[in-house]
Structures are given as C-alpha cells and as structure tokens.
Amino acid sequence: MIALFTDFGLHGPYTGQMKAVLYRMAPGVPVLDLFADAPAGNPKAAAYLLGAYAPWFEAGTVFLCVVDPGVGGERPALIVAADGRWYVGPGNGLFELVQRRAVTARSWEIDFKPEQLSASFHGRDLFAPVAANLARREVPPGRLRNDSDDRRPDWPDDLGEIVYIDHYGNAITGLRAATLPRNARLNAAGRLFERATTFSDCPPGAAFWYENANGLAEIAVNQGRADRTLGLAIGNVVEVVSGS
Amino acid sequence: MIALFTDFGLHGPYTGQMKAVLYRMAPGVPVLDLFADAPAGNPKAAAYLLGAYAPWFEAGTVFLCVVDPGVGGERPALIVAADGRWYVGPGNGLFELVQRRAVTARSWEIDFKPEQLSASFHGRDLFAPVAANLARREVPPGRLRNDSDDRRPDWPDDLGEIVYIDHYGNAITGLRAATLPRNARLNAAGRLFERATTFSDCPPGAAFWYENANGLAEIAVNQGRADRTLGLAIGNVVEVVSGS
Amino acid sequence: MIALFTDFGLHGPYTGQMKAVLYRMAPGVPVLDLFADAPAGNPKAAAYLLGAYAPWFEAGTVFLCVVDPGVGGERPALIVAADGRWYVGPGNGLFELVQRRAVTARSWEIDFKPEQLSASFHGRDLFAPVAANLARREVPPGRLRNDSDDRRPDWPDDLGEIVYIDHYGNAITGLRAATLPRNARLNAAGRLFERATTFSDCPPGAAFWYENANGLAEIAVNQGRADRTLGLAIGNVVEVVSGS
Numbered sequence: 001m002i003a004l005f006t007d008f009g010l011h012g013p014y015t016g017q018m019k020a021v022l023y024r025m026a027p028g029v030p031v032l033d034l035f036a037d038a039p040a041g042n043p044k045a046a047a048y049l050l051g052a053y054a055p056w057f058e059a060g061t062v063f064l065c066v067v068d069p070g071v072g073g074e075r076p077a078l079i080v081a082a083d084g085r086w087y088v089g090p091g092n093g094l095f096e097l098v099q100r101r102a103v104t105a106r107s108w109e110i111d112f113k114p115e116q117l118s119a120s121f122h123g124r125d126l127f128a129p130v131a132a133n134l135a136r137r138e139v140p141p142g143r144l145r146n147d148s149d150d151r152r153p154d155w156p157d158d159l160g161e162i163v164y165i166d167h168y169g170n171a172i173t174g175l176r177a178a179t180l181p182r183n184a185r186l187n188a189a190g191r192l193f194e195r196a197t198t199f200s201d202c203p204p205g206a207a208f209w210y211e212n213a214n215g216l217a218e219i220a221v222n223q224g225r226a227d228r229t230l231g232l233a234i235g236n237v238v239e240v241v242s243g244s
Numbered sequence: 245m246i247a248l249f250t251d252f253g254l255h256g257p258y259t260g261q262m263k264a265v266l267y268r269m270a271p272g273v274p275v276l277d278l279f280a281d282a283p284a285g286n287p288k289a290a291a292y293l294l295g296a297y298a299p300w301f302e303a304g305t306v307f308l309c310v311v312d313p314g315v316g317g318e319r320p321a322l323i324v325a326a327d328g329r330w331y332v333g334p335g336n337g338l339f340e341l342v343q344r345r346a347v348t349a350r351s352w353e354i355d356f357k358p359e360q361l362s363a364s365f366h367g368r369d370l371f372a373p374v375a376a377n378l379a380r381r382e383v384p385p386g387r388l389r390n391d392s393d394d395r396r397p398d399w400p401d402d403l404g405e406i407v408y409i410d411h412y413g414n415a416i417t418g419l420r421a422a423t424l425p426r427n428a429r430l431n432a433a434g435r436l437f438e439r440a441t442t443f444s445d446c447p448p449g450a451a452f453w454y455e456n457a458n459g460l461a462e463i464a465v466n467q468g469r470a471d472r473t474l475g476l477a478i479g480n481v482v483e484v485v486s487g488s
Numbered sequence: 489m490i491a492l493f494t495d496f497g498l499h500g501p502y503t504g505q506m507k508a509v510l511y512r513m514a515p516g517v518p519v520l521d522l523f524a525d526a527p528a529g530n531p532k533a534a535a536y537l538l539g540a541y542a543p544w545f546e547a548g549t550v551f552l553c554v555v556d557p558g559v560g561g562e563r564p565a566l567i568v569a570a571d572g573r574w575y576v577g578p579g580n581g582l583f584e585l586v587q588r589r590a591v592t593a594r595s596w597e598i599d600f601k602p603e604q605l606s607a608s609f610h611g612r613d614l615f616a617p618v619a620a621n622l623a624r625r626e627v628p629p630g631r632l633r634n635d636s637d638d639r640r641p642d643w644p645d646d647l648g649e650i651v652y653i654d655h656y657g658n659a660i661t662g663l664r665a666a667t668l669p670r671n672a673r674l675n676a677a678g679r680l681f682e683r684a685t686t687f688s689d690c691p692p693g694a695a696f697w698y699e700n701a702n703g704l705a706e707i708a709v710n711q712g713r714a715d716r717t718l719g720l721a722i723g724n725v726v727e728v729v730s731g732s
Contacts, residue, residue, distance in 0.1 A: 001267060003260065009655030010254055010498055011525035013541055013702070016491065020545060023489060023518035030267035037255035040656065041711060053257055057264060069711060073688030119686040121701035167253030168284065198363040200317030213365035214257070223285060223313060245511060247504065254498055274511035281499035297501055301508060411497030412528065442607040444561030457609035458501070467529060467557060 002031045002135050003057060005050055005065040005089075006123065007040040014121070018064065018128045025132035034063075038164075039234050041069035043092040044155065045163040048174035050087075051097030052216045059084030064131040065094055066123040076150055077110040077126055079140045088131045090122070091150035099151065107150060108142030162188065162219075162236040169225025171232040172218045177211030180240060185209075186217060187239040189231050193219055246275045246379050247301060249294055249309040249333075250367065251284040258365070262308065262372045269376035278307075282408075283478050285313035287336040288399065289407040292418035294331075295341030296460045303328030308375040309338055310367040320394055321354040321370055323384045332375045334366070335394035343395065351394060352386030406432070406463075406480045413469025415476040416462045421455030424484060429453075430461060431483040433475050437463055490519045490623050491545060493538055493553040493577075494611065495528040502609070506552065506616045513620035522551070526652075527722050529557035531580040532643065533651040536662035538575075539585030540704045547572030552619040553582055554611040564638055565598040565614055567628045576619045578610070579638035587639065595638060596630030650676070650707075650724045657713025659720040660706045665699035668728055673697075674705060675727040677719050681707055 002022055008014035015036055022031050034053060039045035046067040054063060068075075068090040076091035082102035087095050091109075099105045110130055117125045130141060159174025166172060173186070186193045186209045196208040204223040207230060212218040217238075220226050227233065246266055252258035259280055266275050278297060283289035290311040298307060312319075312334040320335035326346035331339050335353075343349045354374055361369045374385060403418025410416060417430070430437045430453045440452040448467040451474060456462040461482075465473050490510055496502035503524055510519050522541060527533040534555040542551060556563075556578040564579035570590035575583050579597075587593040598618055605613045618629060647662025654660060661674070674681045674697045684696040692711040695718060700706040705726075709717050 001264065003264070007655075010521065011523070012652070012654050013522055014655070016520045016522040017541075017544065019518075019520045020489065020491070023520065024546065027518075030263075030271075032260045032263045032267065033254065034257055034260040035255070053261075056261065058268065070688055071686070073686070118701035120698070124701065164256070166256050167251075167258070198315070198317070200314055210364070213362035213368065245508065247508070274507075274515075276504045276507045276511065277498065278501055278504040279499070297505075300505065302512065408500070410500050411495075411502070442559070442561070444558055454608070457606035457612065 001057070001060070002026070002029055002062045002064055002131055003034040004031065005035050005038055005046075005063055007038045007046070007067050008036055008123070010036045014123065017121075017124045021124060021128035022132050022135075025129060026135045029135045038067050041067065042234070043067050043069070043090070043094045045159070045161065045174065045234060047094050047097050047155070048159045048163050049172070050094065051101060052176065052214050054085060054087075054098055055083070056214060057085060062086040062088065062131050062135045064123070064127055065089035066127060067094055068092065068122065071120055071122055077122065078150055079108040079110060079130065079134070079142055081106050081140070086134045088127050088134065093152040093155065095150070096152040096155055100157070107145045108140045109145055110142040112141040160238045160240065162232055162234050162238060165227045165232070165234060168220075169227040170218050170220040171226050171230075171236075172212065172216050173238045175217040175238065175240070176215050177217045178215060180217060181242060185241045186219065187241050188219060188236055191230060192241065245301070245304070246270070246273055246306045246308055246375055247278040248275065249279050249282055249290075249307055251282045251290070251311050252280055252367070254280045258367065261365075261368045265368060265372035266376050266379075269373060270379045273376075273379045282311050285311065286478070287311050287313070287334070287338045289403070289405065289418065289478060291338050291340050291399070292403045292407050293416070294338065295345060296420065296458050298329060298342055299327070300458060301329060306330040306332065306375050306379045308367070308371055309333035310371060311338055312336065312366065315364055315366055321366065322394055323352040323354060323374065323378070323386050325350050325384070330375075330378045332371045332378065337396040337399065339394070340396040340399055344401070351389045352384045353389055354386045356385040404482045404484065406476055406478050406482060409471045409476070409478060412464075413471040414462050414464040415470050415474075415480075416456065416460050417482045419461040419482065419484070420459050421461045422459060424461060425486060429485040430463065431485050432463060432480055435474060436485060489545070489548070490514070490517055490550045490552055490619055491522040492519065493523050493526055493534075493551055495526045495534070495555050496524055496611070498524045502611065505609075505612045509612060509616035510620050510623075513617060514623045517623045526555050529555070530722070531555050531557070531578070531582045533647070533649065533662065533722060535582050535585050535643070536647045536651050537660070538582065539589060540664065540702050542573060542575075542586055543571070544702060545573060550574040550576065550619050550623045552611075552615055553577035554615060555582055556580065556610065559608055559610055565610065566638055567596040567598060567618065567622070567630050569594050569628070574619075574622045576615050576622065581640040581643065583638070584640040584643055588645070595633045596628045597633055598630045600629040648726045648728065650720055650722050650726060653715045653720070653722060656708075657715040658706050658708040659714050659718075659724075660700065660704050661726045663705040663726065663728070664703050665705045666703060668705060669730060673729040674707065675729050676707060676724055679718060680729060
C-alpha cells in the first residue's frame, strides 16, 4: 500500500500526476490519500503529524511524502526505513519524528536520476518512481547515509503548537496525549481547555481537548468549529498547564 | 463496490484511514467517494440525500455511511440490507429513507468488537471492517433487530428543505420531483421558482428548479451560483406551491 | 488508465458516480483525477490546460473530460484520438488544442444511446460508458466526422490569460513557456513579472514567472499566494513583453 502525505491538494494536477506514475510503475498496489493538506510549506509541523499518523499503518506501507518548500534548492532526497515502513521525500526534517521514535531506522540518499527532472515537481519525477519501486519490494535506489545532516536534533519530542486544522475545524496539536498528565489543561489563544474523553461528554458549544484517534491532543468544540470560534490556526502555541 | 458517504472531507486523514482498512480487508474491491461532504452532523438531511442517490447503484453495493455527531454516545451501530444493497453506519436515522422506500429491508445491530475501538473514529475502527466483510460477501456480523428503535417514523416521506449545496452552488432539496405536480413552483428564501427541464432552457442568470439526475428537485441559476445569488443554505425551508 | 478532467469537484456525487460507471464497465483499469476543478463552465480556458497536461501521459490513456456549460443543449458528443491518446467529452472547443497540436488526430461523433440519459449529467450517462469501452480497447462507438464543426480555428495557439489557480495560489497561464523569448516578461494585473528558474532562486515574497512542470508559464510568489497577493484570477489577460 502507498499512502500519500502532501500539501498538494486533490483537485488540481499534482496528486493525479503522482498517482499516474504509481499506477504505471506499481500496478495493482493500492494508493490512498492520507493527507493532501499537510501544513503547506511547513515541514516541521508536518513532521509531528506524520509521526503520529504513520504508526497506525501496517509494516510494508510506503509513505510518499512531499512538503517541500525548498524544491529545486539544496536539500537531500531521502528514503527512510523505520520499523518496517518506508518513507520517501525531501530531507528537510519531515521524517525527524518518525526516525526519532522508531526502534530501528535507516536512511538513504536517493541516487536514482530520472530521465526528465522538472525543477518544481520532484514529487512526480523523482519521489513517486522511487516509492513505486519500494512498493514492488525492490531495493532502495540510494546509498546509506553515514551522517545525520537530514536530522533535526534541536526539535522537541512533542510540539506545543497547532499542527493541523481538520475538516470539522478541530485543532490538532503536536503533543501526544499519552505524554501529558491525566488532568493536564491546554492553554491556546488565551484560553484554558480541560480534557474530555469524547464529544458526547460535553454540551453543544463547549470547548475542550481530548486524545484523538491517533493519539494527539486535539482542541474541539462540540457541534461547532474550534478554528473559527476560538481563533485557532496552524502555528499557534499550545502550552501544557498542570491540572489543579 | 464500496461507496463512501460521509461528512469527513477528502483532504485530511479520515477518508484515507478508512480506505486503508478497506484495501487491506477487501483487496481488489473498488472503493469510491460518493459524498465526502454530506450535511455535517445532520443525519436527517443526509438521510434524504442517501435515499435519493443510493438506488442508482447496482445490487451488491456496500454503502459505508458516517454522519455521526453522536460518536461515542448512545446510538446503535447498524447494518441495513435494503433491496439488495448493504448499508453500514450509525443508527441515528441516516438509513430511515432507504429503509422506508425499500421493497424489502432488514437491519442488524453490529456485535463485532474490534480489538481497538477509539472513542471518536468508529468509521475507521468499527464500520469500515464491517463494510469490508460485507463486500467480501460474508454474513452480517450482528443480530437481527426485532424492534424499530433505529427508525424515525415521524420524519416525512419527502423533506421540504435544502439538504445539499453542490460544487456549482446548486441547492438540492429533499423533495423527489416525481412526487410534485408537473407545474409545481417552489418557494425558498422568499422567492418562487418555476420548473425548467434543462439549464439550456433558461437564459444566463435565470433562477429555476429542475429534476436533477438523481430525481431530486434542485434550485439552480444558469451559469451562476444559486447559493450565493439567492442566499440558500442547508436547512432552509422549501415549500411546494401549486402552479397557476 | 482513465484520467478525469472535469469541473465537478471531488466531494459531491458527480465524480463518484462517474467512477462507479468506470469501475463497473472497465474493471481493473486505474482511474485518476487529473483536474476536478478545471475552469468552471469555461471550455476555452480548460482547452489550454488540457492541451498542456495531456501529452505528459502515455499513449493509450483515456481522458474523460467534462466542462460542459451547454449540457442538454446543442453541442456534439465527441471522441477524439490524438497521438495515441483518447478523449471523450462535449464538442465545445475543449479538445481544440489537443487536436491542433497533434501529429495525427481524428474525431468521431458518439452515436451510442444509453438506456437512460439524464438531461443534466451526460458525464455519467453518456461519456463515462464510452470512456470505459475505449479503455477496454473497443472500437469507438461513433461515426468519423468529415466536417470541422467541433473545431475552433479562431482561437490562438497560446492563450494570454490566466487559465488556472492552483492549490498554492499560483496562476497558470495559457502560454507555453517554450514559445516565449528567453528573457520575456509577463504583464498581468498591472504588474511586470521577470522569469525565474525555480522558487529557490527568489527571496520569500518575491513575485516572478517560471516554466512549470508541464511547460506552461506560471506566475508565483515564493512562499506566498500569487492569487491573493497580486489579485490574479482566471480570465485575467496576460501580455508578453520583450525583455530589455
């Protein structure tokens, strides 16, 4: 299975052209859109999102990941193997949390050279062919890294920021709920949020945080949009406050 | 074939994770997005939409339906068989019109217990595995209902409301055109709309209603957006007025 | 492979119902969304977009194309074969640039009559079944055209207009970059844009134009949205100014 993780959107040509490469080079392999609206041009926020959502998938899954504001500039093109899953994309920190949290992780610098490499669409020309080959269980077309230039040791283990606004307006943070005290409160946009277990625990219109289905702390308003009601956006700082 | 009917959106992780379950558990079965923007948190409006669009599909189709504002709260988890098609989702009225209009219908309460059931994402953890099994022609993992707690006998046969705004801004009502007098006019947002057969019958900018390709009465503006021009939104009342 | 090129959007029922027809009639053939947001109701702008994006696909690809403001009115229903690729859709100019730029091109008027033809959804009822049959390598169900009523000889070879705004807010023109002088500048919305090779050539916030990954001249702002920053929209005139 190949899972796409990009900031490309679905309606225009970018996701479609990548899928054309995948369908042609890895026929019969299912392809799905995991995120097509990862934080645009923000590999750091995206890295915490990917780190939380990828482990739910079974071993062997190939993640084709493109959040790549530096396309055409200087950043390595990477393959990462972590706990049996494969990741392909730019070496701009996007895989930092996947690598850091894995029991076993290795990375390769891609040395596959496509016949035609556009300056602006490495997702289609470089990363998709590599992902297709990995999905066909071919060996990684690259050389193992001995350095750690692709790593970001200065980034925290959990990110106290909003990293994603979902379709319902819920604000997903880069904090794993399991790392937080049971009675922790979150402070964002000048408000304090208490923890709830499910939406149906709270009256309509109430704001709260809860552990979402992939383990991240998420701020929500029951039957409302947290982004508009509370003025939350990607990049907002989220502080953990001990419960009293 | 499995058709998805949700209010999840396509760009974020919800539809993608459901498809991951389906691809893994029902390999080779085509999966398509019928509605990913069903009326959010509004199972009643969604029920009239589903009731109109489902019968177009061939027998054997499995509809995986999640419009579920009460996730985590009290509502049964259902399988419905109606006229040879399968439906899986929350028992909150979403299947009322499908059941009521079917020649033959049965329903089961799901008693499959997934190993991991998140509080907020039953679409992925509970309903998708059941839909995958039904698509593989396995027996429904539940017990037949003898009661009618999942039914909504007080809902009308046709709903005089806007139930959906489409990509062009057309306003789809919950009224089946075949139930309306030939010269019926519709009253919505303080305006009367006459019936037309096709868009090309009307001058650009004209507002009218017509029977859409799935049998529902739909209010449109030729080469314009009815939602913005006329101020129409989901939930607006639509009255039928006899033609003169 | 079948590529969809429409103004239908992805969230609502139109794309899903077309895919249901394709999956049923051409099982096992991959289907992808190339554009679901082609310029709405604007076959002329759409024609330049299709003309630029289609040649990237391999021979044998079937393009199911619906930008059809005249649905239900008078316009032929077409099959076009051009340089080994197939195109199915309305004869409203949508295929003009594909035909004009092809080494070999033929067109047929579809004479397939579906059992049920809705007035407003020929994409599902007429064009999708034809596309499915072509993808199965059946003969075109139509008669070869001897006239050129479906052609638009008065349209230019390249269109000096914005024809698409992408997910990042970049403004794609109908001008092939290879037809422009190396140092050409573009004039749009009262501003002059210089050429750049890649995004990383320019400082954040700078506006420029470049040759995109499918050969069209595209106006962009590094790490910003050109549409909002510069006030660009589909239909805006773009003039070529010789470099000094």
